[in-house]
Amino acid sequence: MNAVVEARRNVRVTLRVNGEQTEVLFAPYKTLLEVLREEMNLTGTKHGCELGECGACAVLLDGVPVLSCLVLAIECEGRSIETVEGLARGSELHPLQAAFADLGGTQCGYCTPGILMTAKALLDKEPDPGRERIREAISGNLCRCTGYLQIYESIEEGARRMREEAK
Amino acid sequence: MSAPAVQFDPSSARFGSSRTQKRLEDDRLLAGNGLYSDDRNLPNQAWMVVVRSPYAHARTASVNADAARTATGVLAVWTSGDLSADGVGHIPIPPLFKRADGSPMAAPLRTLLADGTALYVGHPVAAIVAQTQVQAQDAAELLEIDYEELPCVIDPRKAILPGAPQVSAQAAGNISAEQRYGDAAAVTAAFAQAAHVTRLELHNQRLIATALEPRCALAQFEAGRWTLYTQTQQPTGTRDALAAVFNTPPQQFRVVVGDIGGGFGMKTGLYPEDALACYAARKLGRPVKWRADRSEEFLATHMGRDQHFKAELALDPKGRILALRMEGLANFGSVPVGSSAIIPLVLGPKVQTTVYHVPVIDYRVRGALTHTMATGAYRGAGRPEGNYLMERLIEKAAHEMKIDSVELRRRNLIQPGQFPYRTHLGETYDAGEFERMLDGALAAADWNGFAARREEAKRRGKLRGRGLAVYIEWTGALPTETVDIRVDADGTVTVFSGTQAMGQGLETSYVQLITEVLQIPAGKVKIVQGDTDQANGTGSVGSRSAFVGGSAIVAAGRETIARGTELAAQALESAATDIEYLNGRFRIAGTDRSIGLAELAARQAGRQIRVTATETPSSPSWPNGAQVCELEIDPETGEIELVNVTSFDDIGRIINHMIVEGQIHGGIAQGVGQALYEQAIYDAESGQLLTGSLMDYCVPRADQFPQMATHFDESVPCRTNLLGVKGCGEIGTIGAVPAVVHAVLDALSPYGVAHIEMPITAEKVWRIVAG
Ligand code: FES
Ligand code: FES
Numbered sequence: 001m002n003a004v005v006e007a008r009r010n011v012r013v014t015l016r017v018n019g020e021q022t023e024v025l026f027a028p029y030k031t032l033l034e035v036l037r038e039e040m041n042l043t044g045t046k047h048g049c050e051l052g053e054c055g056a057c058a059v060l061l062d063g064v065p066v067l068s069c070l071v072l073a074i075e076c077e078g079r080s081i082e083t084v085e086g087l088a089r090g091s092e093l094h095p096l097q098a099a100f101a102d103l104g105g106t107q108c109g110y111c112t113p114g115i116l117m118t119a120k121a122l123l124d125k126e127p128d129p130g131r132e133r134i135r136e137a138i139s140g141n142l143c144r145c146t147g148y149l150q151i152y153e154s155i156e157e158g159a160r161r162m163r164e165e166a167k
Numbered sequence: 168m169s170a171p172a173v174q175f176d177p178s179s180a181r182f183g184s185s186r187t188q189k190r191l192e193d194d195r196l197l198a199g200n201g202l203y204s205d206d207r208n209l210p211n212q213a214w215m216v217v218v219r220s221p222y223a224h225a226r227t228a229s230v231n232a233d234a235a236r237t238a239t240g241v242l243a244v245w246t247s248g249d250l251s252a253d254g255v256g257h258i259p260i261p262p263l264f265k266r267a268d269g270s271p272m273a274a275p276l277r278t279l280l281a282d283g284t285a286l287y288v289g290h291p292v293a294a295i296v297a298q299t300q301v302q303a304q305d306a307a308e309l310l311e312i313d314y315e316e317l318p319c320v321i322d323p324r325k326a327i328l329p330g331a332p333q334v335s336a337q338a339a340g341n342i343s344a345e346q347r348y349g350d351a352a353a354v355t356a357a358f359a360q361a362a363h364v365t366r367l368e369l370h371n372q373r374l375i376a377t378a379l380e381p382r383c384a385l386a387q388f389e390a391g392r393w394t395l396y397t398q399t400q401q402p403t404g405t406r407d408a409l410a411a412v413f414n415t416p417p418q419q420f421r422v423v424v425g426d427i428g429g430g431f432g433m434k435t436g437l438y439p440e441d442a443l444a445c446y447a448a449r450k451l452g453r454p455v456k457w458r459a460d461r462s463e464e465f466l467a468t469h470m471g472r473d474q475h476f477k478a479e480l481a482l483d484p485k486g487r488i489l490a491l492r493m494e495g496l497a498n499f500g501s502v503p504v505g506s507s508a509i510i511p512l513v514l515g516p517k518v519q520t521t522v523y524h525v526p527v528i529d530y531r532v533r534g535a536l537t538h539t540m541a542t543g544a545y546r547g548a549g550r551p552e553g554n555y556l557m558e559r560l561i562e563k564a565a566h567e568m569k570i571d572s573v574e575l576r577r578r579n580l581i582q583p584g585q586f587p588y589r590t591h592l593g594e595t596y597d598a599g600e601f602e603r604m605l606d607g608a609l610a611a612a613d614w615n616g617f618a619a620r621r622e623e624a625k626r627r628g629k630l631r632g633r634g635l636a637v638y639i640e641w642t643g644a645l646p647t648e649t650v651d652i653r654v655d656a657d658g659t660v661t662v663f664s665g666t667q668a669m670g671q672g673l674e675t676s677y678v679q680l681i682t683e684v685l686q687i688p689a690g691k692v693k694i695v696q697g698d699t700d701q702a703n704g705t706g707s708v709g710s711r712s713a714f715v716g717g718s719a720i721v722a723a724g725r726e727t728i729a730r731g732t733e734l735a736a737q738a739l740e741s742a743a744t745d746i747e748y749l750n751g752r753f754r755i756a757g758t759d760r761s762i763g764l765a766e767l768a769a770r771q772a773g774r775q776i777r778v779t780a781t782e783t784p785s786s787p788s789w790p791n792g793a794q795v796c797e798l799e800i801d802p803e804t805g806e807i808e809l810v811n812v813t814s815f816d817d818i819g820r821i822i823n824h825m826i827v828e829g830q831i832h833g834g835i836a837q838g839v840g841q842a843l844y845e846q847a848i849y850d851a852e853s854g855q856l857l858t859g860s861l862m863d864y865c866v867p868r869a870d871q872f873p874q875m876a877t878h879f880d881e882s883v884p885c886r887t888n889l890l891g892v893k894g895c896g897e898i899g900t901i902g903a904v905p906a907v908v909h910a911v912l913d914a915l916s917p918y919g920v921a922h923i924e925m926p927i928t929a930e931k932v933w934r935i936v937a938g
Contacts, residue, residue, distance in 0.1 A: 043206040044199020048379045049461040053861035056379055084199035093197060101193040104825040107833065108670025109196030110379045110428030139870040144379050144429050145670050147836030148872040150829055
């Protein structure tokens with residue numbers, strides 16, 4: 001048996017995704033992106049490059065945005081993983097999602113999950129960031145459709161609604 | 168060009184008002200529930216990878232697939248010989264064009280795999296299918312292809328020189344096609360009278376669409392019929408091209424498209440990988456999936472622009488245009504796609520004289536073959552190139568003649584009294600208020616207050632510039648769409664359209680239209696697109712969806728009422744002329760006897776009402792407008808900071824303001840990208856793509872983006888379609904390219920530069936400032 005075949009033996013790992021513990025079987029070289037999409041059928045997380053260059057695959061790992069295409073799933077055991085599927089509360093959109101809907105923050109929707117998660121991480125830490133902070137925070141998330149303006153406005157409005165809620 | 172009898176007014180809509188209607192797509196997309204092509208999988212699916220040429224031009228002398236074939240999990244390895252042995256053909260392109268000698272356009276056939284000679288880096292050479300994607304990728308490493316490298320040519324200006332390496336034996340001198348417009352003799356005469364001639368040579372550089380969603384295909388062959396899940400702006404066109412490749416009737420194929428992660432023209436036509444997946448699925452009797460990685464997206468999806476121009480503008484002493492003489496040379500790439508030729512040869516010329524009165528033109532455009540990926544449709548497709556050239560000419564003429572550039576534009580704008588206006592290129596503009604758009608943009612951008620802002624910037628050590636562009640767009644290509652409507656017994660109204668949503672919110676706009684015509688709540692309406700078994704049409708290209716597809720929806724809605732009126736007359740035992748329709752009910756006028764749409768459907772055979780309507784707007788439309796850009800340059804670094812872009816557009820009536828604004832913003836973003844950041848570069852010697860990743864090809868990022876202010880003038884509705892809309896998908900791009908470039912040139916005016924080629928990078932600026 002050579003090393004390649006050896007490495008392709010599956011491992012069994014418990015992942016905590018959107019608050020739920022699940023045991024998943026996957027090859028140890030699989031990225032978190034691949035495991036979410038292919039093994040757990042959580043296809044809300046997107047891929048645009050699988051090289052860490054586009055931000056489409058951003059998810060939160062222990063509350064911090066990471067590019068899931070660059071993270072090995074095996075390293076995520078026991079850590080909290082948040083994806084876009086966990087954002088809504090039941091059938092009700094998260095205030096950030098609702099702001100995107102109200103202000104045109106999404107067009108084709110392909111960059112949206114990554115941007116929503118990145119923005120959520122920012123707002124969880126900084127409830128009232130200015131435009132500059134928002135620009136910086138999402139500068140790693142490519143969007144080819146919107147020209148970003150409606151995204152900034154959506155995030156600002158989402159922040160306002162989240163602050164309202166927290167009162 | 169008569170106006171439609173009753174024009175529908177989307178802005179008066181009562182259910183989904185143009186200012187308040189939210190996108191119906193968003194609940195799904197924001198929750199991560201979109202269904203994009205790679206989100207689908209089928210039981211027992213195998214995986215295909217495509218092996219691509221690492222050379223720009225090479226003979227594939229021999230292929231040894233033994234090791235690959237016997238690798239773990241491998242199901243098949245194919246090269247072009249296997250496909251031809253199975254009777255698989257090539258992807259057809261429309262035979263519309265000719266060479267100068269009258270012979271048909273010459274180009275290599277677009278076979279699914281390179282036929283003995285690879286003609287660009289990334290040209291598919293072999294397909295490997297295995298149980299898993301990783302196995303197929305591993306097997307690709309084992310494929311031994313013996314390439315004999317041949318000389319290549321990348322620059323079309325070099326390709327047409329004697330002795331250049333030839334791309335195709337059919338295309339002598341690498342000229343694939345040629346088109347001429349205008350009147351050379353009249354132009355020569357006009358130039359003889361000119362007080363001033365402005366000359367300009369420029370390159371509209373090669374761009375890569377870079378939709379964020381990589382292409383993906385999943386094919387299944389069952390009971391003698393294929394289903395292909397893919398992402399295309401033209402499902403029906405894709406189906407028909409597949410039928411041609413496999414020499415079968417189109418009904419053998421069902422093309423299904425879900426959500427699309429951006430198209431921008433690049434997801435048009437059939438790609439070889441889609442057809443290869445279909446071939447594999449039939450051959451292996453199981454579903455086969457292929458998905459591009461980003462590098463394949465860069466190498467092997469068709470690119471945009473890459474046109475060289477030489478132009479001369481003749482003016483009288485007052486700066487009035489007398490004539491335009493120009494020469495275009497387009498780089499088709501090596502294996503043209505369906506849209507390669509039409510863009511430079513037809514679509515650019517359509518708008519070449521833009522908003523100005525240009526009495527005569529002499530225009531020759533040629534398409535050259537080079538050892539590069541094909542160029543084809545990309546946002547604007549020909550119109551940004553045409554408008555950019557005209558705006559650069561007029562701006563340069565103004566500087567040379569020392570006439571204020573706004574004033575020079577005014578002197579040449581086509582005036583309202585000149586409509587319908589026939590251009591010397593043979594197009595007819597139905598209406599336009601070009602000067603009003605210009606004034607609107609100048610006022611909105613506070614053009615006249617610029618001096619103070621420049622002063623203020625100067626105190627901060629910055630060079631501030633302002634740039635203007637006035638432009639026209641042409642929309643309404645392929646002007647027929649057919650829409651079916653089905654009313655079910657539960658009152659659901661299903662609308663079937665062959666146009667294709669790709670992020671532009673079509674579902675929402677269409678629901679707004681149909682709820683308005685039928686006066687029913689949005690919740691009762693379902694829009695079906697992206698399934699060739701259910702709906703067929705031209706698809707979504709050239710900003711035609713609202714214009715043509717939307718008009719057909721209104722026509723089908725009206726047809727539903729007409730048919731329903733007849734059926735209601737029978738049901739209510741009354742004359743059809745006595746029936747009136749209101750809020751989803753048919754009523755005998757002046758009585759309380761009525762029947763609802765749902766109930767009426769329930770009474771029909773099959774418990775449904777079905778209607779079909781075909782709508783053909785009587786002529787294309789001419790959205791137009793003006794844009795102003797302001798920016799600042801840091802002379803220390805050459806860094807450009809965009810301050811704002813202001814647009815003032817006549818796109819006719821607006822169905823949904825939020826969606827339209829987003830379309831303009833996105834269009835501007837891609838125009839800014841071309842002006843300042845993006846360029847696909849092939850190495851001139853080796854033909855390698857040097858900008859083959861998101862690190863090398865600079866798609867604008869959030870921190871590079873300016874404030875944008877969009878303004879609309881809805882007072883000139885288009886008269887040739889039912890909605891009065893003109894199309895908004897591409898106009899932002901058309902305006903932004905020249906507006907941004909002019910702003911840079913203005914900021915650099917102390918340095919006396921007449922022209923800078925795009926993209927105007929910080930480095931180029933720095934070199935100018937540093938002298
Ligand atoms: S897919 Fe992870 S950054 Fe692009
Ligand atoms: S909405 Fe399409 S990439 Fe951002």
